[in-house]
Amino acid sequence: MKRLLAMAALAGFGMWQPAALALGTPASTSIANKATINYSVGGNAQTPIESSPGGNTTPGVGAGVNTTFVVDDKVDLTVTELSGAATVVNPGQNNQVTGFRVTNTGNAAHAFALASANNTGGVVFTNTDNTDVANLRVIVDSNANGTFEAADLTANINNINTLAADANVVVFVVADVPVTTTNGQFANVRLTASAAVNNTPGTLVVQTAGGDTAGVDFVFADGAGAGDIARDGKNSADDQYAVQSARLTVTKASAVVSDPFNLLVDPKAIPGAVVEYSVTVANTGTQNATGVTLLDPLPANTAFKPNVYNGNTRDVRITINGVDTFCTAETGGVDTGGDGCVITVGNSLQVGGAALPTLPFAGPTNTALVRFQVTIN
Amino acid sequence: MKKGYALTTGLILLALGNSAAFAEGPLLAANPAVAATRPAPKAGCIELKSVAETEESYRDDKGQQAVRRVPAAKVVPGTQVIWTLSASNVCAAAADKVFIDNPVPEHMTLVADSVRGAGADISFSLDGRQFAAPEQLRVTEADGTSRPARADEYTHVRWAFRNSIGPGQLAAASFRATVR
Numbered sequence: 042m043k044r045l046l047a048m049a050a051l052a053g054f055g056m057w058q059p060a061a062l063a064l065g066t067p068a069s070t071s072i073a074n075k076a077t078i079n080y081s082v083g084g085n086a087q088t089p090i091e092s093s094p095g096g097n098t099t100p101g102v103g104a105g106v107n108t109t110f111v112v113d114d115k116v117d118l119t120v121t122e123l124s125g126a127a128t129v130v131n132p133g134q135n136n137q138v139t140g141f142r143v144t145n146t147g148n149a150a151h152a153f154a155l156a157s158a159n160n161t162g163g164v165v166f167t168n169t170d171n172t173d174v175a176n177l178r179v180i181v182d183s184n185a186n187g188t189f190e191a192a193d194l195t196a197n198i199n200n201i202n203t204l205a206a207d208a209n210v211v212v213f214v215v216a217d218v219p220v221t222t223t224n225g226q227f228a229n230v231r232l233t234a235s236a237a238v239n240n241t242p243g244t245l246v247v248q249t250a251g252g253d254t255a256g257v258d259f260v261f262a263d264g265a266g267a268g269d270i271a272r273d274g275k276n277s278a279d280d281q282y283a284v285q286s287a288r289l290t291v292t293k294a295s296a297v298v299s300d301p302f303n304l305l306v307d308p309k310a311i312p313g314a315v316v317e318y319s320v321t322v323a324n325t326g327t328q329n330a331t332g333v334t335l336l337d338p339l340p341a342n343t344a345f346k347p348n349v350y351n352g353n354t355r356d357v358r359i360t361i362n363g364v365d366t367f368c369t370a371e372t373g374g375v376d377t378g379g380d381g382c383v384i385t386v387g388n389s390l391q392v393g394g395a396a397l398p399t400l401p402f403a404g405p406t407n408t409a410l411v412r413f414q415v416t417i418n
Numbered sequence: 419m420k421k422g423y424a425l426t427t428g429l430i431l432l433a434l435g436n437s438a439a440f441a442e443g444p445l446l447a448a449n450p451a452v453a454a455t456r457p458a459p460k461a462g463c464i465e466l467k468s469v470a471e472t473e474e475s476y477r478d479d480k481g482q483q484a485v486r487r488v489p490a491a492k493v494v495p496g497t498q499v500i501w502t503l504s505a506s507n508v509c510a511a512a513a514d515k516v517f518i519d520n521p522v523p524e525h526m527t528l529v530a531d532s533v534r535g536a537g538a539d540i541s542f543s544l545d546g547r548q549f550a551a552p553e554q555l556r557v558t559e560a561d562g563t564s565r566p567a568r569a570d571e572y573t574h575v576r577w578a579f580r581n582s583i584g585p586g587q588l589a590a591a592s593f594r595a596t597v598r
Contacts, residue, residue: 065495066525066598072493076503076520078466080513080583087513092468098508100462108468108501112525112597115494148495252491260494 065206068114068149069257073107113258116236116246117147120266120278123211127166127227127281130174131328133220137174138189139280141232143201144209147262152242153201153234155179157214160229165281170229174216174282177230182211189213200242201234218284224326226284231268233277236261246274287402288326289333294319298414314417315346323408324400333400334393335411336385343415345370345384350412357382358412359396362405368396370413463509464583466518471500495597498529502592507583514582518591520575521546525598530569532594538577542567549576 066072076092091097091105099105123140130137143153159173180189183196193213201210214232222228238244249258266277299305300314308314320337324330339345347370350358355367368382370390376383381396392411401407470490478484490499503520507513522528533540541549544557544567555567577591 068494070525072470072523072525072597074468074470074501074521074523076466076468076518078464078505078516078518080464080517081515082463082509082511082513086515087462090462090464090466092466092503094467094469096465096467096504096506098461098463098465105466108470110470110490110493110499113492113494115496249492252488258492260492262494262496 065115065146065148066112067206068112068147070112071109072112073109075105075107077105111255111257112148113249113260114149114246115147115260115262116149116151116248116274117145117262118151118153118234118236118276119144119146119264120232120234120276122278122280127168127283129283129285130218131286132218132222132284135176135217136194136215137218137282139214139216139230139282140187140189141212141214141278141280142209143204143212143234145204145206147236148206149257150203150205150239151246152203152237152239154237154242154245155181155200155212156233156235158231158233160231160279163229163279165227165229165279168227168281168283170227170281172222172226172228172284173219174228174230175219176217178215179232180213180215182213185210187211189215200237202242203240214280216282218282222284224284224286224288224328228282228284229279230282231277231279233266233268233275236263236274248272248274285327287324287328287330287400289330289400290323290325291335292321292323293337294321310417312417315349315414316343316417317412317414320411321408322397322400322411324402325407326402328402330400330402332393333397333409334391335397336389336391337411337413338387338389339384339415342418344418345372345390346414346416349414356413357390357392357396359392360410360412361398361408366396368392461508463507463511463513464516465506465508467504467506468520469502469504471502472497473500493597498594498596499523499526500592500594503577503590505583505589505591507585507587510585512582512584516583516589517576517578519549520591520593522573522575523595526595527570527598528572528575529594529596533575533577533591534593535577535579535589535591537581537589538579538591541576541578542569542572543574543576544571546574549574 077089079089080087088100090100093106094108097105121142123142128139157177157179160170163170179199180193181198183193183198214230236246246259248261261272261274263276265271267279268277269275295316295318297308297310298315298317300308300311347356351367356370357368359366368380369378370382370384371377372384374386381394383391385391471487472490473485474488475485541551543549556564557567558564579589583589
């Protein structure tokens with residue numbers, strides 16, 4: 042009893058620290074171990090005997106043989122999406138980036154072959170895939186700073202040559218957004234990494250079949266990814282491009298203002314009548330619309346009627362959120378006044394430039410009402 | 419007087435004769451020339467064997483899923499290895515006060531409650547010198563608090579066999595450990 046208590050006290054002498062658990066014994070490490078037996082014969086203590094794999098009877102320290110085996114290569118990796126959100130892009134943009142992280146969670150350094158692809162359908166970040174991006178490429182973060190830069194594009198490293206056990210690297214999937222994509226479309230993309238022979242990304246690792254060999258064997262321990270199964274030496278993850286743009290809707294209405302006989306009272310659309318056109322341009326997209334230009338061909342058998350607004354001094358009335366502005370639409374196709382309005386040589390009313398400001402995508406100023414008048418021939 | 423001396427001498431001789439150590443004892447060792455040609459230590463009474471195995475599943479003749487042990491194979495971090503010791507008495511005399519000490523293999527973590535040894539009192543050590551039952555092993559943290567040691571903190575395992583191992587008999591012991 043006394044002896045046990047003494048041991049307990051000594052065990053807590055404070056100098057002993059729990060060993061830190063390593064993150065994965067490196068492949069090709071040899072694990073060796075032997076036991077020692079103490080015994081007596083006829084009351085006399087005998088020289089202890091160490092163990093051996095086949096059985097040892099020779100007494101004395103060093104007479105035994107370690108029982109050993111070699112730790113094999115546990116092939117394991119993860120591919121994870123980096124930002125937790127889609128990359129917002131506009132139609133026609135090039136070199137747009139989605140980011141991923143590839144981590145070697147095995148116990149030996151490996152190369153990793155990388156591939157990117159457009160998904161068909163499927164949901165990422167609660168949005169369903171309904172378009173594709175173009176010119177998909179994989180670009181490894183060449184300077185390991187987690188940011189896509191011109192230097193990465195120039196280096197153009199498309200596979201991971203070597204990644205140590207427990208290390209990770211950022212990988213970018215880069216694509217061009219077709220100009221034909223429209224506001225509100227989503228293009229899901231996938232990055233797949235496959236374990237390869239260290240420094241040789243072109244040679245994928247093959248899992249060692251059959252029994253243990255004397256050398257270092259390969260054991261696949263990876264889980265299933267977005268597009269691959271468990272224990273296939275690969276892992277994958279999805280990301281998304283969210284296409285956003287301005288979207289303009291245009292509606293047109295007309296009303297007869299006057300005719301030569303009824304004047305302003307119930308005027309009819311007869312030769313000599315004046316008709317007012319109201320064109321409403323609204324931005325119903327998710328980005329501001331800049332450089333909006335309205336081009337409205339004047340109807341056949343009509344003539345543009347100038348100077349009907351602002352005390353009969355102006356040709357076109359533009360109303361945004363209850364505020365009026367006016368412009369002069371010169372005939373002949375040249376906007377000599379520089380106010381953004383002109384009648385083109387093709388006989389269309391063009392309103393843009395200084396006459397139509399940026400239309401934001403939300404709020405009462407996202408709609409412009411453009412009014413002009415013609416006389417029926 | 420002569421008689422007395424002879425008797426005394428005889429007694430001494432008898433007493434020395436009972437000691438097995440006398441035949442190769444101090445008289446021979448004192449002579450360096452003889453000591454150099456001394457034969458190698460003869461074999462002990464126990465043949466001690468240590469085997470490392472892993473379990474693998476396979477389909478038996480009836481097509482059923484079964485498990486068998488194979489020499490440690492395809493061992494990677496996380497693999498559980500079964501270490502089995504066997505101590506066979508290869509002498510004509512019984513071996514007693516038998517105890518086996520096994521260090522927990524490097525790079526491995528002992529699996530709690532996996533130590534087996536029929537007829538043995540099992541104890542553990544945190545330093546390879548003092549062995550005690552799990553309840554007696556405690557660790558002092560950096561902040562001074564004391565707590566029971568965990569199985570993954572043991573550095574050695576000891577099996578102290580309560581009974582002797584007779585000639586031709588075998589004692590077995592085993593434990594499991596996981597590769598870190």
